[in-house]
Amino acid sequence: MPMIGQTAPQFTAPAVVDGGEFKDIRLADYKGKWTVLFFYPLDFTFVCPTELTQFREALPQFKDLGAEVIGCSVDSVHSHRKWIKDDLEDLGYPLIGDITKRVSRDFGVLLEDAGIATRGTFIIDPEGVVQYMGIHNLSVGRDAGEILRVLQGLQSGELCGAGWKPGDKHVSA
DSSP, X not given: XXXXXXXXXXXXXXXXXXXXXXXXXXXXXXXXXEEEEEEOSOTTOSSHHHHHHHHHHHHHHXXXXXXXXXXXXXXXXXXXXXXXXXXXXXXXXXXXXXXXXXXXXXXXXXXXXXXXXXXXEEEEOTTSBEEEEEEEOTTSXXXXXXXXXXXXXXXXXXXXXXXXXXXXXXXXX
16 A cells, blocks of 8 residues: 555556547556546445546646546446446546456555445655545545645645645644
8 A cells, every 4th residue: 555655556557538438547647747546436336426526527626736637446447438428428537447456456445355445535746656645434425625625735835734725824834
């Protein structure tokens, strides 16, 4: 499992991009950019679509911050494509099909007994170093707005107190 301040585990994995195309993506391709990598349990479930669509709605804000978003679950890319086509519509960011569970395992979010990933979120800086990680229980969805706030705080390079938002004063050392 990666730790804060360590290089993120590298991977090459199949993904659904551009609303239905299959493409292998590599984390190394995102070097030089901030990357938000989030894991979710399964396609066609109840909480997961609320997260995926919220990240889609916030995608322009992530892009304005120079950040890329990548989703990942243990489902196949074929399942992802069907779910996007039937229920979600284009997301604007890739969904990794981690059927080998290697990416989920390498990031420490795989629930081995259940065979699914929990709700893990990682913010990786342009040098490929993990700067944030959060893991939620399966029953509680994460909030893309909070991930944006943390990204903005990290990018500020300053000390950011609880509840800090852009425009607020930073904490003095």
